[in-house]
Amino acid sequence: MNIQAHPWQPTADLANIKLRSRVLWNLRDFFHSQGFAEVQTPVLSRDTVVDRHIDPISLPGNAVSVAELSDDTFYLQTSPEFCMKRMLAAGFDNIYQIAQVFRSGERGSYHNPEFTMVEWYRVGDDLSAAVDLLSQLLQTVIPDCQPTRQSYRDAFLQYVGRCPLDCSVAELSTAALAHNLAVGANWSSDRDDWLNLLFSEVVQPRLGQVHPAIIFDYPASQSALAQLSSEDDRVAQRFELFIAGIELANGYNELLDATELSSR
Template sequence: MHTPSGQAWRPTADRAALQARATLYATIRAFFSAAGVLEVETPLLSRAAVTDPALDSLKTQLALAGFAAERPLYLHTSPEFAMKRLLAAGSGPIYQICKVFRDGERGRRHHPEFSLLEWYRPGWNTERLMDEVAALVKLALDQPALPVACVTYRALFQTQLDLDPWQADLETLRATARRVGLSGVAELDLDRDGWLDLLLTHCLEPTLGRDCLTFVCDYPPSQAALARVKYSDAVLVAERFELYYQGLELANGFAELSDAEEQRARFEADLAQRRACGQPEPPLDEALLAALAHGLPECAGVALGLDRLLMLALGVTDIAAVLSFSIECA
């Protein structure tokens, strides 16, 4: 949102947007209170950081006795790690509304500081959690009759791009990107997941959720992150889903991985990939791994972007319009 010269002190959101956020948060809290889900709060700062090569953490230093000056603290990209420690300690179902931070993300739909709703349901599978996500989003948008659809990641690529993401080699993926008219394809040097992500974000996402809430589920196992994997239709898939509405990704959910050794192996694979690409290598979250080793209850969890949900509710296309102050005038 453009701020006239000399008025940079002004908010980027108007009063209606501020009121809409307050109403949304009250709706969320009432929804979870009625469902018996406990609201929690966890630290924004951690000695460890996310290892995912696609995410970059912001960091700071703490001038406090007992902390080495050279050891940074990281602003979390999600409250997931700390919330799983609560789950392992017996918290039961929990949710949190908080600010999260991701470096290098700025655009009409992205902001380095944004608001996230994250919740976990012990004893639930992803299908049951998707039902709850849809119910909450329909309530937040005041669209109780909004239809809901679900498509597998594999079927989406097969029907829309005529390729099988489990079988296609790199040249087939490159040829598909060229065929659908993506520019600069010849110069790109991407791995399989890089090509799949390019095709998803540039070709498929804009078509998703145009007349209904659309869940995409059963992702490639290489994109499992912190999700369990299972066999479905004779292929290994990640028990993961994402929610789209009006071409906008709103939520990312998992059947949560509870195996500490498998999670450590995934973290270390992430670090190896970061090392190969010259990216910073943050310290592993040993506290999370210890919590998993202690015993994380079988559960499903999801993170939902509240700023994007507000954008849809208000019909705006720039995230700055729902933020009191964007990063440019903070």
């Protein structure tokens, strides 16, 4: 059917809409079976995102047409994280949310200004328990799914040939040039810039091509909100999920020390 001739029709395929409905049903069924409570937090709020790399969509207070709010600024939430953490601080334990979220400047093959995010928290979990829960969720939603697990270090060694925890900026620069990345040898003096470049351009496209891949133990310098590993303080208890080279989930064992968080 010609969509251009019928602009009133949804752009999503009917089969995909039905598939999405089944996935959402399975998600809710999974979380409820694990003892989670579903919550719903504000989409429009005076609070905004704390991540400097994410831009929110703002709304002037006078657009709300309430006199006492006319001088305020409101924000469409980029994730339900802040509001859900307030709930955790108030005494909730296992909570999840399927939320509509919004981000300014997000437009492309894999991004949209508005999208659906699933966010969950379970008090008391360590990294291993969090990764186990993610694996169980995947196996519930995706038939015959067998997620793999690999440390950031091992994935970097496998595809880049350098240890990301020990190598110098010069070694990372050499590796980038060897992989024909379009940067100069002196592109940056920051190790994390080189790590991010090599991971996103060399490692990530190879992840999750056969089975979903969970990468864990990210460098501490890239995990400001996560607790450090008790076995190696060069890495933090952070993990990400990749399917067909696309990052679909990000999690970590939350840092609870306010003094340490401030120093980072």
